[in-house]
Amino acid sequence: MQLIPHQDSPRYIRLHPTDNVGVVVNDQGVAAGGQFDDGLTAVEGIPQSHKVALVDIAEGHEVVRYGEVIGYALKPIAAGSWVTEQVLRMPEPPLLDNLPKATLKTAPGEPLEGYTFEGFRNPDGSVGTRNILGVTTTVQCVVGVLGHVVERVRKEVLPKYPNVDDVVALSHSYGCGVAINAPDAVVPIRTLYNISRNPNLGGQALVISLGCEKLQANQLMDGDQLTNGMDEEDWLFRLQDSGSGFAGMVEQIMAMIEERLKVLDQRRRETVPASELVVGMQCGGSDAFSGITANPALGVAADLLVRAGATVMFSENTEVRDGIHLLTPRAASVEVADALIREMDWYDRYLARGMADRSANTTPGNKKGGLNNIVEKAMGSIAKSGNGTIAGVVAPGERIRGKGLWFCATPASDFICGTLQLAAGMNLHIFTTGRGTPYGLSMVPVIKVATRTQLAERWPDLIDVDAGQIVSGRMTLEEMGWHIFQLYLDVASGRKQTCAEQLRLHNDLVLFNPAPVT
Ligand code: CA
Numbered sequence: 177m178q179l180i181p182h183q184d185s186p187r188y189i190r191l192h193p194t195d196n197v198g199v200v201v202n203d204q205g206v207a208a209g210g211q212f213d214d215g216l217t218a219v220e221g222i223p224q225s226h227k228v229a230l231v232d233i234a235e236g237h238e239v240v241r242y243g244e245v246i247g248y249a250l251k252p253i254a255a256g257s258w259v260t261e262q263v264l265r266m267p268e269p270p271l272l273d274n275l276p277k278a279t280l281k282t283a284p285g286e287p288l289e290g291y292t293f294e295g296f297r298n299p300d301g302s303v304g305t306r307n308i309l310g311v312t313t314t315v316q317c318v319v320g321v322l323g324h325v326v327e328r329v330r331k332e333v334l335p336k337y338p339n340v341d342d343v344v345a346l347s348h349s350y351g352c353g354v355a356i357n358a359p360d361a362v363v364p365i366r367t368l369y370n371i372s373r374n375p376n377l378g379g380q381a382l383v384i385s386l387g388c389e390k391l392q393a394n395q396l397m398d399g400d401q402l403t404n405g406m407d408e409e410d411w412l413f414r415l416q417d418s419g420s421g422f423a424g425m426v427e428q429i430m431a432m433i434e435e436r437l438k439v440l441d442q443r444r445r446e447t448v449p450a451s452e453l454v455v456g457m458q459c460g461g462s463d464a465f466s467g468i469t470a471n472p473a474l475g476v477a478a479d480l481l482v483r484a485g486a487t488v489m490f491s492e493n494t495e496v497r498d499g500i501h502l503l504t505p506r507a508a509s510v511e512v513a514d515a516l517i518r519e520m521d522w523y524d525r526y527l528a529r530g531m532a533d534r535s536a537n538t539t540p541g542n543k544k545g546g547l548n549n550i551v552e553k554a555m556g557s558i559a560k561s562g563n564g565t566i567a568g569v570v571a572p573g574e575r576i577r578g579k580g581l582w583f584c585a586t587p588a589s590d591f592i593c594g595t596l597q598l599a600a601g602m603n604l605h606i607f608t609t610g611r612g613t614p615y616g617l618s619m620v621p622v623i624k625v626a627t628r629t630q631l632a633e634r635w636p637d638l639i640d641v642d643a644g645q646i647v648s649g650r651m652t653l654e655e656m657g658w659h660i661f662q663l664y665l666d667v668a669s670g671r672k673q674t675c676a677e678q679l680r681l682h683n684d685l686v687l688f689n690p691a692p693v694t
């Protein structure tokens with residue numbers, strides 16, 4: 177990365193030697209006539225995080241950022257011009273049928289030994305970073321009653337059990353009025369199944385059901401040790417079985433919750449190796465700095481996690497699609513590369529059914545932040561994956577079955593991606609943002625990373641890490657990666673709470689349901 181110093185003078189960043197555009201760094205942008213240190217003159221005003229043409233680009237020629245073609249010039253672009261969406265034609269996504277598979281052997285680096293955190297060991301061997309009771313629901317119909325119960329439990333009961341962090345209703349809008357036997361219904365159903373088994377929930381089965389709904393409780397509780405040896409009435413409460421109205425329901429559910437709180441309260445943190453971390457990475461409200469500061473810093477930290485033997489996942493299909501040719505070579509095997517291609521292909525067809533494609537991803541905020549199209553956004557997004565080998569792939573709603581860097585296929589929607597990463601088994605979440613979002617989840621700590629110092633300073637109580645320090649030269653990318661790695665261990669141990677945790681900012685679980693509703 178070429179960093180041009182001097183705080184006040186016009187500055188841009190060029191990420192790759194073959195790039196013919198740079199990203200303007202200055203907070204206030206660069207005015208027309210402003211001269212960069214290399215002699216380039218801005219021919220018009222260019223806002224911060226937007227692109228400046230570094231050379232004359234002829235009509236039809238490639239516009240290159242990250243060493244990749246992000247578009248073709250629709251008209252001649254003079255050196256020093258603002259490169260906007262209006263002057264670019266977006267490239268087609270890479271074809272899926274002739275990609276290099278598992279051709280790149282990356283050296284992971286020396287194993288990182290001796291890094292630990294304080295976690296809650298679960299009966300199934302996984303480790304939680306928080307000690308939370310999750311109450312599974314089969315259908316939206318129960319959410320009002322359960323919400324009332326959870327509110328009372330938090331006030332009246334939870335203070336008696338100081339070793340339990342929280343009680344969370346696993347509420348969602350699925351369960352009835354849906355084509356439950358449609359092939360794609362497997363996605364929301366296995367998501368709910370696996371979320372109930374998230375490592376932060378301590379292995380306590382409790383399901384609240386209405387009774388007449390399509391999604392029956394045994395579909396969410398079959399076949400593992402969560403309900404092993406328990407009678408159905410010990411882990412399931414059906415509202416329609418209640419003989420004494422709302423008050424009776426509340427009383428019975430509160431009693432079932434308290435039984436579990438007694439068990440969870442006996443648990444204590446123990447020292448476990450860093451390899452027990454399962455970190456889910458995503459971004460939201462991205463800007464052109466996302467791919468320069470925050471996401472590459474996560475990439476450095478991801479490489480460190482892999483060297484420590486941990487699990488780390490990246491996601492967001494529509495932000496991976498245009499960089500797939502850079503990812504399939506990094507697959508651990510041809511089978512893993514094929515799985516990546518399978519997920520991209522499935523998603524292409526899913527979008528096509530709705531008469532859309534991956535370009536539907538970009539938001540007005542992304543564009544205001546200097547991201548012209550999904551190709552440019554994708555190149556920045558996949559920087560989160562670092563440089564390592566992709567060890568495996570899980571489809572939406574599946575749980576990860578190994579260590580290392582995984583691709584967890586999800587939509588890019590923040591809440592749906594977070595929900596599917598919970599199902600994949602994450603016990604810690606990290607989220608990068610350029611435009612800013614107060615995003616948080618109730619089941620895992622969410623570390624938020626700003627791409628720009630300006631955002632971190634405007635929102636000091638919402639942003640945990642200022643990755644903008646990479647641009648200002650106060651920290652190197654490498655230093656920021658290590659800082660984030662250490663923060664993972666501190667937050668996982670409960671030594672530090674994230675901003676979203678302190679403020680109890682929790683977004684809803686949002687299921688991905690590609691199947692029809694009825
Ligand atoms: Ca996202």
